[in-house]
Amino acid sequence: MYRDFDEWGRPSPGHTINIPRRTGGHGAPPIDLREAYRLARQELQKAQAEAVAWREEAYKWQTAVQQRDTDIQKLKAELAAARQRIASEEARQAEADPWQEKYTRLYAEMENNKKRLAQRYAQEADQAVEKILRDMLSVADNLERALAHAAGTPAEAGLALTLKAFTAVMQQHGVQQLAAIGRPFDPTWHEAVGTVATIDYDPGVVTAVVEHGYLVGDKLLRPARVFVATAMT
Numbered sequence: 341m342y343r344d345f346d347e348w349g350r351p352s353p354g355h356t357i358n359i360p361r362r363t364g365g366h367g368a369p370p371i372d373l374r375e376a377y378r379l380a381r382q383e384l385q386k387a388q389a390e391a392v393a394w395r396e397e398a399y400k401w402q403t404a405v406q407q408r409d410t411d412i413q414k415l416k417a418e419l420a421a422a423r424q425r426i427a428s429e430e431a432r433q434a435e436a437d438p439w440q441e442k443y444t445r446l447y448a449e450m451e452n453n454k455k456r457l458a459q460r461y462a463q464e465a466d467q468a469v470e471k472i473l474r475d476m477l478s479v480a481d482n483l484e485r486a487l488a489h490a491a492g493t494p495a496e497a498g499l500a501l502t503l504k505a506f507t508a509v510m511q512q513h514g515v516q517q518l519a520a521i522g523r524p525f526d527p528t529w530h531e532a533v534g535t536v537a538t539i540d541y542d543p544g545v546v547t548a549v550v551e552h553g554y555l556v557g558d559k560l561l562r563p564a565r566v567f568v569a570t571a572m573t
Contacts, residue, residue: 470556473515477554477562480506484552510554518553520546520564529553531563541569 483503490496507517518529525532525544536547546566553564 469513470559470561473510473513473554473556474561476510480510481551514557515561516555518555518560518564520549520553520566522546525566525568529560529563530568531565532568533565534567535570536567537570537572539572543569543571545569 480503483499483506487496487499487503490499520530522541523546525546530546530553533550538547541547545568546564547569548567549564550567551565554561
């Protein structure tokens with residue numbers, strides 16, 4: 341509370357001015373300036389710490405962005421170099437393609453010719469072997485005839501051993517005698533030289549063999565010449 345003074349510094353009688361006390365707000369207790377200063381100081385320090393943290397984070401992001409830009413530039417350079425190498429390789433390949441195609445075609449033709457020649461030689465060799473084996477069958481036929489005529493003579497044993505040895509050699513080369521007697525006549529394997537009317541065999545069955553047939557592997561080397569049974573009349 342203060343008095344009012346006139347222009348000469350004299351207090352006006354009976355006139356005073358009330359000056360309100362400083363408070364922290366409506367109905368709040370008076371503010372302690374030291375406490376307020378301390379709180380403000382804490383807020384300032386907190387804000388400064390946050391500013392430092394944000395500045396460090398910003399620096400990290402800036403560094404990361406710069407590194408990313410560097411990597412991008414490096415990748416762009418590598419991509420440009422790779423494209424250049426690809427273009428160079430494509431150009432070289434384009435020049436080499438006609439020669440490559442010609443080489444591939446000639447190589448394929450050579451391989452096909454090799455296969456054809458190999459098949460041809462193998463076929464000719466098989467045919468030559470078959471011819472030799474077929475010619476040797478006449479030796480077996482002659483030995484069988486001689487053995488039939490020498491039945492009961494001293495020569496029979498020697499002829500039998502010779503025929504057995506010859507047959508063993510033929511078997512070593514894959515030659516097997518074709519079974520015929522008692523089997524149905526099959527023009528694929530048999531050659532009929534005549535018929536026999538008999539009750540011992542059913543009609544159409546081979547009754548006798550004039551000349552044995554032979555197989556080499558699964559292939560017919562020579563058909564058997566046979567007699568075929570017919571019905572009695």
